[in-house]
Amino acid sequence: MPELPEVETIARGLRATILGKTISSATVSLKKMAVAPPGLVFQEAVLGERITAISRRGKYAVLELRSGRALVISLRMTGRLVVQQAGDPPYPYTYVELTMTDKSRLAFADVRQFGRVRLVERGEAWDSALGVEPFSGAFTPERFIAMLSGRTTPIKAFLLDQRRIAGVGNIYACEALWEAGIRPGTPAGRLTKPAIRRLHHALVNVLERAIDMRGSSVDDYVDAEGLKGGFQNVLSVYGRAGGKCPRCRGEIVRTVIAQRGTWWCSKCQK
DNA sequence: CTGAGATCCTGGGGGC
C-alpha cells in the first residue's frame, strides 16, 4: 500500500515527467473515482489546465494547476499513478486518464476502485484533518511526547491515525516500532520518554531509508514509471510471521491491532 | 473529543 515513501517517490517521478505540461483531454470511465466541486464536471474542468507544481502531503499526491485549483490524489491500497507515452497500450484498470498536449498520458489505475482523484478549489482546506508531516520541523521529539500523553490507544493504532501524523501506514508503523524495540499494543500514554524519543528517531529514519530505496513493493505499488521499489527486500518484521528477528533471532509474530495485521518480534519488542 | 465498527472492492490464497 502506498504510504509516505511510495507517494514521495511517485511525486518525484511525476515532477520529472509531467510537470509543466498542459492537459488536453480527460477520460473518466468510473465516475466515483474522479470528484469535482459542486456544479463542475471533472473532465471539463481540468481541460486546458497546466500542471504548475507537484508535491506530497501525507499519503496524498498533489498536482497544482494554473488556475489555482489542484488535483489531490489518494491511492489507498492498490491505486497507481503511471505516466505513459504516446503509443503505449492502455494501462490495466485505468479509470481516470489525463492526456497532455504532447500526447503523454497520466493513468490513474486501481483494481479495487478505492482510490480517488479530487479536484479542489484554490485555497480549499482539503488537508485540514491531516496531522503533522514527519519530516517537518514541527515534528519534534517533545511534540511527539506531548501528543502521546494520556492516550490509551495502542501506539500502533496512534501511528496509523492520519489526524495525528500524516503519511505513516501499516508497513512503516510496524518497522519503526521494531526499530525502536516497542511492543505495538502498548498504550501510547504509557511509553517512557526515552522510548518515545527512540520511536521518533526510528520513524523519521525508516521513512528516509525507504524513500532512498524508492519505496516498498509489498503488494501492488509501482512508481510513476511503473517500476517496483526496493525496500520490501530489507523489511525487518512486516509480513514475516514465523521468521526470525534480525536483531535477536526471536520469533516474529502476527497479531491484529486496530483491525490491521501487525508484525513484531515477541522477544525484543517490550 | 475519542474510539470502535461498518463500508467499499476484487484478486488471489486456502480449503476441499
Add this chain to the structure above:
DNA sequence: TGCCCCCAGGATCTCA
C-alpha cells in the same frame, strides 16, 4: 486439477 469462499486494508462515515 478445479472450483468456491472469503479475506485484506485506508479513509470516511456513523454511532456510542
